[in-house]
Amino acid sequence: SQQGEEDPQALSIQEGENATMNCSYKTSINNLQWYRQNSGRGLVHLILIRSNEREKHSGRLRVTLDTSKKSSSLLITASRAADTASYFCATDRRNNNDMRFGAGTRLTVKP
Amino acid sequence: GAGVSQSPSNKVTEKGKDVELRCDPISGHTALYWYRQSLGQGLEFLIYFQGNSAPDKSGLPSDRFSAERTGGSVSTLTIQRTQQEDSAVYLCASTNSARNIQYFGAGTRLSVL
Numbered sequence: 001s002q003q004g005e006e007d008p009q010a011l012s013i014q015e016g017e018n019a020t021m022n023c024s025y026k027t028s029i030n031n032l033q034w035y036r037q038n039s040g041r042g043l044v045h046l047i048l049i050r051s052n053e054r055e056k057h058s059g060r061l062r063v064t065l066d067t068s069k070k071s072s073s074l075l076i077t078a079s080r081a082a083d084t085a086s087y088f089c090a091t092d093r094r095n096n097n098d099m100r101f102g103a104g105t106r107l108t109v110k111p
Numbered sequence: 112g113a114g115v116s117q118s119p120s121n122k123v124t125e126k127g128k129d130v131e132l133r134c135d136p137i138s139g140h141t142a143l144y145w146y147r148q149s150l151g152q153g154l155e156f157l158i159y160f161q162g163n164s165a166p167d168k169s170g171l172p173s174d175r176f177s178a179e180r181t182g183g184s185v186s187t188l189t190i191q192r193t194q195q196e197d198s199a200v201y202l203c204a205s206t207n208s209a210r211n212i213q214y215f216g217a218g219t220r221l222s223v224l
Binding site: 030031033035041042043044045048088090092099100101102103104106 | 115144146151152153154156200202204206211212213214215216217218
């Protein structure tokens with residue numbers, strides 16, 4: 001069964017705007033990761049946040065984690081057309097090393 | 112190799128035929144996952160291998176699906192008596208389980224006619 005649930009399912013913005021995607025999960029986790037997928041092929045890891053961290057930055061990416069609400073958000077600032085892709089969160093469950101992915105958010109950035 | 116390699120990249124088969132999909136993980140990665148992704152959908156977990164432990168097969172949708180991992184490296188996903196609903200992209204990922212960051216192959220796009 002899926003662990004993470006992203007919302008919105010689809011997001012369309014103009015180039016230069018910020019994009020925010022959310023992820024909710026159900027069980028206690030060790031860490032949460034965000035991945036990006038272009039053209040329905042392999043996913044690429046973007047950023048990992050541990051369960052004892054609240055915020056993490058990587059370039060134009062900002063990830064927050066609220067373990068009390070079992071939720072995370074991914075913010076992409078100053079979006080570019082090249083950011084158009086699907087974005088997935090993935091969690092590994094405490095006492096279990098396997099990873100489960102959500103259904104993803106399809107982001108479209110219009111030039 | 113430098114990354115996860117999957118073959119074939121595309122496979123077209125007739126309903127009722129068996130297919131084998133191959134995954135070569137990154138050398139030294141102890142964990143390997145298979146996922147299925149239907150068009151425009153999320154990733155559906157299929158099976159997980161970790162070292163010499165018994166695989167987690169809880170995601171396999173039916174007994175037509177099986178997978179093995181020989182020598183802790185290459186993995187083969189076999190689908191017997193394929194059905195049209197098996198059409199999807201099958202993704203393989205391997206990980207250094209210390210941080211569990213997954214490295215994905217480009218996938219095999221399976222089309223069952």
